Amino acid sequence: MNSDFTSRIRKRTWLLLMLGLAVFLTAHAQTTLTVTGRVTDETGQSLPGVTLLLKGSSNGTTTNAEGIYRLSVPAGNAVLVVSYVGYLSQEVVVANRSTIDVQLTPGDKTLGEVVVVGYGTQEKKDLTGAIASVSSKDIQKLPVSGVDQALQGQVAGLQISQSNGAPGGNTNILIRGIGSISGGNEPLFVIDGYPVTNSGIGNPLNTINPNDIESIDVLKDASSTAIYGSRGSNGVIMITTKRGKAGKARIEVDAYTGFQQVAKKLDLLNTRDFAQFVTEGRNNGYLDNVATGKVTDPNSVRPNSYQIPSILQGDLSKLPDTDWQDVIFRTAPIQNYQVSASGGTDKLRYALSGGYFSQKGIIISSGLERYSFRLNLDGKLSDKLTVGVTMLPSFTKIDDVSAIGHSGGAVVQAALSLPPYVPVYDANGNYTITYQPTEGDIAYPHPVQLANELQINGTQFRLFGNAYAEYEILNGLKFRSTVGADLNYSKNRRFDPNTYNPVSVLTNATATNSEATNWLTENTFSYKKQVGRHAVDAVVGFTAQNAYANSIQAQATRFPDNLIDNINGGTVNAGSEGTTVHTMLSYLARVNYSLNDKYLFTATVRRDGSSRFGADNRWGTFPSASVGWRVSEENFMKGLTFVSDLKLRASYGLTGNNAIGDYRAIGQLRDANYVLGNALAPGLGRSSFTNSLLGWESMKQLDLGIDFSLLNSRVAVTADYYDKRNTDMLFSIQTPSATGLTSALVNLGEVQNRGIELALTTRNTVKAFKWTTNFNITFNRNKVLAMSAETEKIFSSALGRQVYAVTQVGDPIGSFFGRRMIGVFQTNEEATTYGKQPFAKAGDFKWEDINNDGRIDDNDRTVIGSPHPDFFFGFNNNFSYKGFTLDVLTNGMVGQKIFNSTFSINTSGVQNQIQEAFDNRYVSPTQPGNGVYGRAIRGSRNNNTVFSSAYLFDGSFLRIRNVSLGYNIPTSVVNRLRLGSARVYATATNLFTFTNYNGFDPEVSGSGDDVRAAGLDFGTYPQARTITFGINLGF
Amino acid sequence: MKIKYISLVLLALLSTACEESFLEQVPVTERSEVNFYKTTADFNNAVVGVYATLKNPGLYGGGSGALFSMSEIITDNTDLGVTRQPVNLPIFEIDDYLITISNATVGAAWTGHYLGIARTNAILDRLPATTIPQASKDRFEGEAKFMRAMFYFNLVRFFGDVQLLTSEVSSPYGANDLPRSPAAQVYELIVNDLKAAEEKLPATIANAEAGRASRWAAKSLLGKVYLTLKQYDNAAAKLKEVVDSKAHDLMPSYASVFANTTSFAANREVIFAVQYLSGQIGQGSDMWSNWAPFNAGTVLLGTGGGGGGGFNRPTADLVKAYEAGDVRKDASLLTTYKNAQGRDVADAYVVKFRQQGALNADSDVDFPILRYADVLLMYAEALNEQGKTADALPFLNQVRKRAGLADKTGLTQATMRLALEDERRVELAFENHRWFDLLRTDRYMTVLTAKGLKVLSHQKLYPIPLREIDLNKKLTQNTGY
Secondary structure: HHHHHHHHHHHHHHHHHHHHHHHHHHOOOOOEEEEEEEEEEEOOOEEEOOEEEEOOOOEEEEOOOOOOEEEEEOOOEEEEEEEOOOEEOOEOOOOOOEEOOEEOOOOOOOOEEEEEOOEEEEHHHOOOEEEEEEEHHHOOOOOOOOHHHHHOOOOOOEEEEEEEOOOOOOOEEEOOOOOOOOOOOOOEHHHHHHOOOOOOOOOOOHOOOOEEEEEEEEEOOOOHHHHHHHHHHEEEEEEEEEOOOOOOEEEEEEEEEEEEEOOOOOOEHHHHHHHHHHHHHHHHHHHHHOOOOEEEEEEEEOOHOOOOOOOHHOOHHHHOOOOOOHHHOOOOOEEEEEEEEEEEOOOEEEEEEEEEEEEOEEEEEEEEEEEEEEEEEEEOOOEEEEEEEEEEEEEEEEEOOOOOOOOOOHHHHHHHHHHOOOOOOOOOOOOOOOOOOOOOOOEEEEEEOOHHHOOOEEEEEEEEEEEEEEEEEEOOOOOOOOEEEEEEEEEEEEEEOOOOOOOOOEEEEEEEEEEEEEEEEEEEEEEEEOOOEEEEEEEEEEEEEEEHHHHHHEEOOOOOOOOOOHHOOOOOEEEEEEEEEEEEEEEEEEEEEEOOOOOEEEEEEEEEEEEOOOOOOEEEEEEEEEEEHHHOOOHHHHOOOOOOEEEEEEEEEEEEEEEOOOOOOOEEEEEOOOOEEEEOOOOOOOOOOOOOOOOOEEEEEEEEEEEEEHHHHHHHEEEEEEEEEEEEEEEEEEEHEEEEEEEEOOOOOEEEEEEEEEEEEEEEEEEEEEEEEEEEEEEEEEEEEEEOOOOEEEEEOOOOOOOOOEOOOOOOOOOOEEEEEEOOOOOHHHHHOOOOOOOOOOEEEOOOOOOOOOOOHHOOOOOEEEOOOOOEEEEEEEEEEEEEEEEEEEEEEEOEEEEEEEHHHOOOOOOEEEHHHHOOOOOEOOOOOOOOOOOOOOOOOOOOOOEHHEEEOOOEEEEEEEEEEEOOOOOOHHHOOOOOEEEEEEEEEEEEEEEEEOOOOOOOOOOOOOOOHOEEEOOOOOEEEEEEEEEEEEE | HHHHHHHHHHHHHHHHHOHHHHOOOOOOEEEHHHHHHOOOOHHHHHHHHHHHHHHOOOOOOOOEEEEEEEHOOOOEEEEEOOOOOOOHHHHHHHHHOOOOOHHHHHHHHHHHHHHHHHHHHHHHHHHHHHHHHHHHHHHHHHHHHHHHHHHHHHHHHHHEEEEOOOOOOOOOOOOOOOOOOHHHHHHHHHHHHHHHHHHHHHOOOOHHHHOOOOOHHHHHHHHHHHHHHOHHHHHHHHHHHHHHHHOOOOOOOOOOOOOOOOOOOOOOOOEEEEEOOOOOOOOOOOOOHHOOHHHHHHHHHHHOOOOOOOOOOOOOHHHHHHOOOHHHHHHEEEEEEOOOOOOOOEEEEOOOOOOOOEEEEEEEOOEEEHHHHHHHHHHHHHHHHHOHHHHHHHHHHHHHHHHHOOOOOOOHHHHHHHHHHHHHHHHHHOOOOHHHHHHHOOOHHHHHOOOOOOOOHHHHHHOOOOOHHOOOOOOOOOOOO
């Protein structure tokens, strides 16, 4: 049987299955009756916007401005589920009544809460998977540009670290650990049902205004993510935007403004200490490297590297004490304005908003601006046909600064390195020249000049639009079709003038225009039915998605002057275009079945075909199954009144990771150009092997969970144990050089993430003074179980650092890898006696001889720490009393190590250094320091700056992430002002961090999204402390 | 009910009509193997790709390549004039004779040369079956074989027995069990390749093709191979062909051999060279800025010229090695430079490849691999080793004369050897010959230890990179490592 024929058969089988199911599900029809009524709160006031849902179906409505509803229900034993945020859900048996008024009582909202799952919604009590929800209220507490920053510390199992403090800077988002070594680790984002591909400038979540988000649901286990098949293994984050509710038009204005400052400055050496440090470093280096050298030798006989600047040999009291941090950091404003309107009738509901957000960076010449809009419409065209649309246009603008990395081209490291005796400006008010060093000093770009004159700008226009039509074919059976597009147009411009470092920088400019368009069509049948004790909720569907990306770049150099700050000012010398297309076809199905509302079963399956997979391995199938037992519904539990709810859950399933890149299965050729006849000659060489079997990564996940709440839901606990095994990973195996290539992409290996998550919510006091506590904690253990060979090591580094991380069997991904420092030699004799480091002297690092060959070299490297935390947690408290609310969010991570490369590079008596390293350094046997810091030496023959445990520091921290104090202006005042509501608030973000870490901030990762090289601190853009004041008005 | 069926039909249509073609996506802005190696242009591009390997970091590219460290810094010619930092540890390991099996420079050389070999094999595998014109076919074959021979010649001299591959490996696992072949077998391939190359390659290279290999390049290299194999009669015969052809000659001025102002047509001395071109297109040479004194700065290198790398710093011993009046000294190295304050800083550096005003790592000066002075001195060596010292002497003196030095006279075979050794050292300084010369004459221990250098006898071969042994259990390590 040829493969074409096989696939056609496969196709037909799928179609038949789906058709059969659809026909089966449509086989019933019933008579209906119309119910009306009014919904009120505990005081008898009408409640607009209350959701009424026919139990076991998706048929429902909401109350209008007067709290009145009208709904068609089948005759017989129909049950209405009445729910409203902040109130206990009620179930009302219709019993053929035509008028039913309902009074809701406030209370625990969590059980009746509707959770957004893939291709549908479910009530929280019916969930069998591990899903955590965050409401808009919790997102909007923080004045941040992206929702990812607001989620930090809110969800167990969701590890978010802001590795870059720049406005719109990168965050690392991991759900239940690092699953993939070489593929992507970012979860799938689904906006209003649309799985989006991230693209554009900076962090893509910046293009979504957090205030437009109604709720976020984090899908963690296989049962909930398998419906997303080959994209589900890193977890899924479902973002639901705010939609209109029937009722009176409601207009809201939200505005806040405030300022940000660097949360911590480093304590650097002043000129006097610096002079001492430099003198020691240069003298030590001179004596070690030049056999005939003497400390008393003048500069004229010393090699450049060991000269001591004359200025430091003169009167130091006349020299300035510049702290370069003071001139690159600033107090930066932040502001946000949003106007939104929502309302409608039961026929047409609308929600729209317009917002403006602006955040200047705490480093000069950086900032982010965003204009965002939202339009959501839902229309009920007939009793059977509903249509709707989501439109989220946004325009984002980033002014970037080259902040991160080596001092040669980045502001922060330059500021930390520059000698304090150099003034910022010369006598004429011009930038001091810092690029023409003499007497052993080295060149730096002037950080202020660099920030101001190197221009890096980006803009992105994003239009996310999704439209749906839903038709109720029969009672309970619906067909839904959605068509959507996510259109991104972005632009990056860079202009690098040769002003701040003419020694090695030539004026050059780059212009890049990118386009990323993504379209999706999804067609699903859903069926909801309750017959007696049996409730079924099923969905089957078919989807097709296409992602196209194109970018065009042009570069120019040879600028006659710096008057024109774009490529037009010079000679265009390079240009390129890149296009990628990724297509996917999928079939999906899910059945939820519950018996007696006690025994819950869910089964899902998705079949994905993807253009990314090799020709001989194009389709993958991803099944999952889960069960839940609502123990609290059992009769034997009825007596235990202190138990409000108790449910046990278990799930197991297979998901995939298709983040393996486009065209990776196809052998490619790359430019290998040369010069012939004194002109550029285009050449080509093979750059990758063909692997027609290359496919997705497979994740098998087991989840065991328990949800329980006690004491009238005053205490609610969710706990999960999970074991994730990622196999068939996208793996770049090392190949012998003799093949002509040094690596090849194959699927192999295994990584395990195992962990425990615990989320605890307690309502400590519920009277006039309300106090709620949310606590969550996650313990995750990451371990590589298999690679292509037992001995294989994948070495990693970032920002041009030497290798500092390894991925190997038996250890977590990206473990720190280097020599183990076992002390500082106190005397030359001690170094000689040790005998394994031929050039070591007193004050040099002593390393362990790992391989016991009597000699210390690169073969003595071993795992010396992990950049991943042992556990992380969030501890959030909300207080309210009368009109006042106080929210205190704290979060923390414990056990991770950080490679402080800023400190390691600055230990040579060339760059400036932190005071702690100076105070505790080795000077002599009588002044040995604290045994952690070695001597100052330039060009150490012992190679003290080789990566070792001496440069690893504990990164554990506890952060007071957010404190927000609000006051709801009393109704009497509000009414006098003719307002619907009014609230004022003040927020302090990143208020204080408890940590022993000696860098700016322990939440740092210089490698961006590369998890194999995490935990590097090297000229980081530090985090800001933000204070804002806001007002929220409703009309 | 109607809508239901319509939608089902739509769904069915959508899912069947375009499934396979919808998922069939091939790169549109990158070239893939699927359609390559068909036309003359394709093969030409592939051959250019072979030449481009010369700019691999394992050879001459990316920080001046691995070769200068492995053939100059390891000798008494140069050292590394950089402040010690972990990043340059691999080169210091070579400088200090503390070479480890994981040395990154040695690893890069291994990998870079095999990359070039794979590219030549890909061409040589496919040429027989193509229908491109015979003339192109012959030339591409000659070029691929010349280059393959050169790559293997470096490998066999650095590592001894090496893996011998003569066709492309299409599976990632295709070389996992490939053991090392005896050096003699490798030399057999080298000699055969060069014999084929001298047949197939043209005698003259048009200006528009400057940089491609000629017949004389193949013959010169073959002469060098024979000399290394101590087949002195073969070597002398082959080198004589080059000398007698008059295709190449010494340039009247030593400095003009390396000047970027000397055109290809005018430069009769260079037989084969790495081609460089400025213009910020990734084809410039970094031998000037990289080998200028560490941190010298703008005064020496000019605006945009780079900071000065301090790599390949001439030793005091080399500075002394030039005889008084040798014009090659100032054309090859200087010992001081002026800093921004106008003060002299004592730090020797290479000026052979100087291009004043060039941007950082972007100079035009080509780097000679084979040139006529080398041919003359090799020819003299081959003759002398056959006992024809008197016949050899004129070729030595031809080189000395151009350098402004008096003729040598009255040499015995033994003193001629030493004279050639000294002459090659200064004539060919910084051109990656010194280490191979000392190995060929087996004088590396005597010469280097006499100067207090701590070279170890087993270091005549570099270690097989640890990475390769980890991937292939059949690879053995060289003794002493």
